[in-house]
Structure formats: structure tokens, C-alpha cells
Amino acid sequence: MLILGIISMILFSGPERPENASRVHENQVYFRWDKSNYEDNYRSNSQAADKVYNLMKDIGTERVDSVIVKAYASPEGANGHNMDLSRRRAMEFDRAVKEKMGLMGADIPITVLPGGEAWEQLRARVEADTVISATAKKRTLALLDDDSVPRDTKKWRMMHFYLGETREEGDVYHWLLLNHYVYLRCLEIKIYYHDAVPYSLEEPEEEVKEEQPVQPDTTAVSASEAFIPSPELVSPASDNTAKRRFSPVIGISTNLLFDATYIPNYGFTSVPSFSLEYYPARGHWTFGADVDWSHWLHYDTHKFNQIHNITLHTRRYFKSGENGFKGLYLQGALNAAMYGLGWDAHGWEGELLGANLGAGYKINFGRFFIDMGLDVGYFYSRNDPYVWGDDATGWYYYDYVGDPAQFAPRQKGFQWFGPTRAYISIGLDLFNRKR
Numbered sequence: 001m002l003i004l005g006i007i008s009m010i011l012f013s014g015p016e017r018p019e020n021a022s023r024v025h026e027n028q029v030y031f032r033w034d035k036s037n038y039e040d041n042y043r044s045n046s047q048a049a050d051k052v053y054n055l056m057k058d059i060g061t062e063r064v065d066s067v068i069v070k071a072y073a074s075p076e077g078a079n080g081h082n083m084d085l086s087r088r089r090a091m092e093f094d095r096a097v098k099e100k101m102g103l104m105g106a107d108i109p110i111t112v113l114p115g116g117e118a119w120e121q122l123r124a125r126v127e128a129d130t131v132i133s134a135t136a137k138k139r140t141l142a143l144l145d146d147d148s149v150p151r152d153t154k155k156w157r158m159m160h161f162y163l164g165e166t167r168e169e170g171d172v173y174h175w176l177l178l179n180h181y182v183y184l185r186c187l188e189i190k191i192y193y194h195d196a197v198p199y200s201l202e203e204p205e206e207e208v209k210e211e212q213p214v215q216p217d218t219t220a221v222s223a224s225e226a227f228i229p230s231p232e233l234v235s236p237a238s239d240n241t242a243k244r245r246f247s248p249v250i251g252i253s254t255n256l257l258f259d260a261t262y263i264p265n266y267g268f269t270s271v272p273s274f275s276l277e278y279y280p281a282r283g284h285w286t287f288g289a290d291v292d293w294s295h296w297l298h299y300d301t302h303k304f305n306q307i308h309n310i311t312l313h314t315r316r317y318f319k320s321g322e323n324g325f326k327g328l329y330l331q332g333a334l335n336a337a338m339y340g341l342g343w344d345a346h347g348w349e350g351e352l353l354g355a356n357l358g359a360g361y362k363i364n365f366g367r368f369f370i371d372m373g374l375d376v377g378y379f380y381s382r383n384d385p386y387v388w389g390d391d392a393t394g395w396y397y398y399d400y401v402g403d404p405a406q407f408a409p410r411q412k413g414f415q416w417f418g419p420t421r422a423y424i425s426i427g428l429d430l431f432n433r434k435r
Contacts (some may be wrong), residue, residue, distance in 0.1 A: 025055055025191040029097060033074075033185065033282060036088035038096040043182075052101035065192045066109045069093050072118035074153060074184040079117060086114035093187055101189075118184040119144070119151065125180045132175070133168040140172065159324075171327070174319050197335065251277040251288075253371055253427025258292060269296055269305050275425060277315070279325050286315045286325055290335075302342060309337035311421075314359075326364045331376065332357050342386075349411055350383025356420045367429045375421040382410035 017086045029038065039048050056064070071090035073082035090112050098104050123144045126137060140163060143154055157163075161170035221300050258271035277288035290311040297304050314334035333356040340349040360373020 017124075022194050023192070025052070027052055027189045027191075028183070029189070030183065030184045031089055031185045031187075033182075034085065036085060036092055038092050038100075040100070049097070049100040052103070052191065055191065056102040056106070057194055061106045061108055063193045063195075064106075064108050064321075066111070067103065067192070068190045069110070069112040070188045071113070072121065072184055072186055072188065074181040075117040075119055075122065076159075076181070077155075079152065082256050083114060083116045089187060089293070089428075090114045093189075097187065115188075117151070118186075121184055122176075122180060125154075125183065126176070129180075132179075133166050133222070134171045136163070136166045136169050136175065136342040138313050139163050140410040141175065171319065197386040231398045241420070247281075247432055248279055248367070248429035249431040251275075251279065251369065251392060251427050251429045253277075253369070255292075255423045255425050257422060257424055270294070271305075271307060275427070277325075279429075284317050286317065288313050288315070290333075292337075301345060304340050304342040304347060306340035307337060308339070309335055311335035311356075313356075317362075324364060326362045328359070328361050328374075330357075330359050331373070331375070333377075339383075346385070348383045349384050350381050350412075352379045352381035352422060354379030356423070360423075364429075369427050369429065371423070371427060373423055374419065376418060377420045378415070378417045379420065381414045381416075383414060384410055387413065 027048045028150055029048050030043045031037075032039070032042065037043070039306040040049065069090065071086045073085045073089070075082065093112050098110075103110065123141065126132065126140050126144070130136065132140075143149070143157065143162065146154075146322075149157075152178070158173045158176075161171070162174070163176075165171055169175035171419075253275045255273045255275070258273045271292050271294040273290065273292040275288060275290045277286050279286050290309075290313065292307055292309040292311075294305050294307040297306070309427070311333050312335070313331050315325075315329045315331040317327065317329040319325070319327045335354045335356065337354075338351045341347050354377055356377030358373055358375030360371060362371045
């Protein structure tokens with residue numbers, strides 16, 4: 001234990017400020033959610049890399065005292081996973097970023113290390129935010145500053161509506177995801193250099209910090225070039241047991257309204273139905289299919305309820321997948337059906353095609369959810385009326401198993417524009433996407 005303590009003191013004592021350094025150039029490059037590969041065309045990465053490249057070209061390596069690089073992950077999911085993610089992002093600096101910035105092969109002390117989850121950066125961004133409402137800022141800072149709450153508990157509370165809603169931001173956590181978390185998945189790059197000759201750097205572009213003399217981060221690791229400690233050395237033991245956030249792949253549900261259907265002159269019946277919905281890893285769109293398969297045949301009373309319907313739909317949630325596919329959404333759907341409906345020996349049999357638009361709202365309770373909505377649209381049906389026993393074959397259309405040539409073309413047409421589907425569904429999210 002004594003040896004480990006000495007090693008930790010050496011690794012985390014932090015580099016001293018370079019004696020001759022009078023300036024620091026700060027820059028950031030950003031990563032997509034849960035990714036560690038550098039993309040030059042993502043956000044302001046290309047501009048940031050060009051600025052560092054031009055700086056190195058203008059001042060020369062002899063005026064650079066040191067370069068310190070820290071890699072961060074946004075505070076979502078398990079701490080261990082995020083520590084490993086920040087470590088891989090730190091390694092990406094050597095693989096792709098260093099050369100892009102003109103630092104490859106330069107005789108400059110370079111320190112690269114993972115910073116884990118960017119809690120301090122998140123707090124600083126919220127504190128400096130001049131757009132967020134006072135209520136949302138107060139709630140967020142109160143939770144971030146509460147040292148009695150473990151970080152994994154803070155994550156759970158933030159993701160489960162602890163920050164609530166405000167009129168300006170709506171869901172405060174979702175607002176943080178869109179406006180702050182995207183800037184926490186980054187490499188922070190600090191280049192310390194001295195003024196051997198008068199030097200003036202161009203005004204940096206948006207999202208790039210202005211140059212100014214500052215103290216280097218005293219928590220940085222003093223180590224050899226590109227040294228990256230393993231996650232075990234920096235992960236708090238209490239966070240290693242944090243559970244990963246459940247990231248569903250498919251949701252399955254049933255329509256409660258269809259399960260208890262009342263048809264005049266027929267009575268209570270059931271339209272067995274189920275829905276599947278596929279959730280991508282991110283974004284706002286999901287894709288799914290609904291199947292309704294009622295097949296009740298009561299020959300003794302000449303009452304029949306056959307509805308075989310398949311619907312393909314896509315949804316656009318207002319909340320992104322990073323915050324879970326929930327809340328308000330819009331959807332579009334195409335469906336095809338065949339049916340045979342009869343009451344007291346009189347009925348209709350036919351087929352239809354339809355297109356629908358609608359809106360809905362989804363409420364999550366862990367893996368369970370309640371989904372409700374309404375669709376309106378248009379469908380066109382070809383059908384034939386019949387009287388039991390008086391048609392040409394004596395059989396209902398979908399029961400007929402004779403020569404297909406004897407099937408007569410549909411004689412009637414019917415169009416409908418208006419409400420096409422209402423649903424209150426209860427369902428379950430399945431699987432857990434690897435993150």
C-alpha cells in the first residue's frame with residue numbers, strides 16, 4: 001500500500017508551470033457520443049486544428065515550453081466505461097490529432113492523459129451560461145454542488161427527471177444534453193510558450209478560447225510524453241460498481257383499447273395486437289411495425305370479426321435517443337389489411353390500403369412504458385357485401401379454398417378520411433445495447 005501511495009503521489013502531483021512560459025493557447029477538439037475516433041469535419045475540429053498548426057508555424061517549436069492534453073467524457077453511464085472512453089480519446093491524440101496540429105516529431109514535452117468524466121467542466125459551463133433560466137441553473141448547480149450525493153446517484157437523478165421542467169428549457173436534463181454535454185466529450189489542449197519576440201495571435205473563432213496568460217492545470221500528470229495511466233489508478237472505488245444505463249434496442253407493446261373492443265350488434269370482442277419498435281443508438285427517429293390479427297368466426301350466429309392488418313411506421317421523438325426515446329413524438333404510417341365483418345348474416349369482406357399521420361406521448365417507468373396516441377389519415381378499400389348462404393359459393397371470401405379462377409373481382413369501393421387509429425399501449429423495452 002505504501003508503494004502504491006508513493007506511485008500515486010508521483011503520477012498525480014501535476015506538472016509545474018514552465019518557468020519561461022508567459023502565454024498559453026487553449027483549444028478543444030470534440031468527439032461524438034460514445035466515440036473515440038477523431039473526425040476533422042465534426043463541429044469546430046478542423047478550425048481548432050488549423051489554429052494550432054498556424055500557431056506552431058508562426059512561433060516555432062523553440063518557443064514552446066510544453067503541451068498538456070486532457071481527454072474527457074460526458075458524465076453519462078458507468079464511470080468505468082467513461083474512464084476507458086476518455087483513455088481511448090487520449091490515445092487518439094497520438095494517432096490522429098498530433099500530426100493534424102503540426103506537433104508530430106516536434107522536440108516538445110507533451111503530456112497526454114485521460115481526465116475521466118467532465119464534472120468540473122459541466123459546472124463551469126452551467127455557471128457561465130447566460131441563456132439558461134435562473135430556475136434551471138439553480139436546480140442544476142444545487143445538485144452538482146451537493147457533495148453528500150455520490151456521482152452515480154447524481155447521474156441517475158438527472159436522467160430520471162430530478163431537474164424537472166421549466167418554461168424556457170422544457171426538460172432541463174435534455175437541454176443540458178443538447179447545449180453542454182456535447183462540448184464535454186473532448187480533448188482539452190494547452191500549449192505553453194514564451195514571448196521571445198513580440199507576437200500577436202489572431203482573434204480565435206467561435207468555440208475557441210482567447211489566449212491569455214493562465215496557470216496550467218495543477219492536476220495534470222507529470223510524466224513522459226503521451227503517458228496514459230490505466231483507468232484503475234484514477235477511478236474512485238465507489239464508482240466502479242455503478243450500473244450502466246439501460247439502452248434498449250426493441251420495445252414490444254399491446255393496444256389495450258383493441259384488447260377490449262365493443263362492436264355494435266356483435267358485443268365485446270378482442271382484436272389481438274402487438275407492436276414492435278426499434279430504437280437506434282442515437283438520433284430522434286425510430287422504426288416499427290404493428291400487427292392486428294382478429295380472427296373470430298362464429299358460424300352458429302353468423303357473426304364474424306376478421307381483421308388482418310399490418311402497419312409499418314416511423315416516429316420522430318422530440319427528445320433524442322441520448323435521453324431515451326420518450327415524451328412527445330410525431331409519426332407516419334402505411335398499412336394494408338384484409339377483413340371479413342359480419343353481423344346477423346349480413347357483412348362485408350374486402351381489402352384496404354392506408355396512409356396515416358399522428359402524434360403520441362410515451363411515458364417510461366424503467367423498462368416498462370405507457371404509449372398513447374391518435375392517428376388520422378386516408379384509406380381506400382375494395383369490398384363486397386354479402387348475405388350468409390346467398391353468395392355464389394356459400395362461403396365467406398377468406399374461407400374459400402376452391403379454384404382461384406372462381407374468385408370474382410370486388411364490386412364496391414369505399415374511401416375514408418379521418419381518425420384511423422387510437423391506442424393506449426403498455427409495453428416493455430428489451431435488450432441492452434452494448435455501450
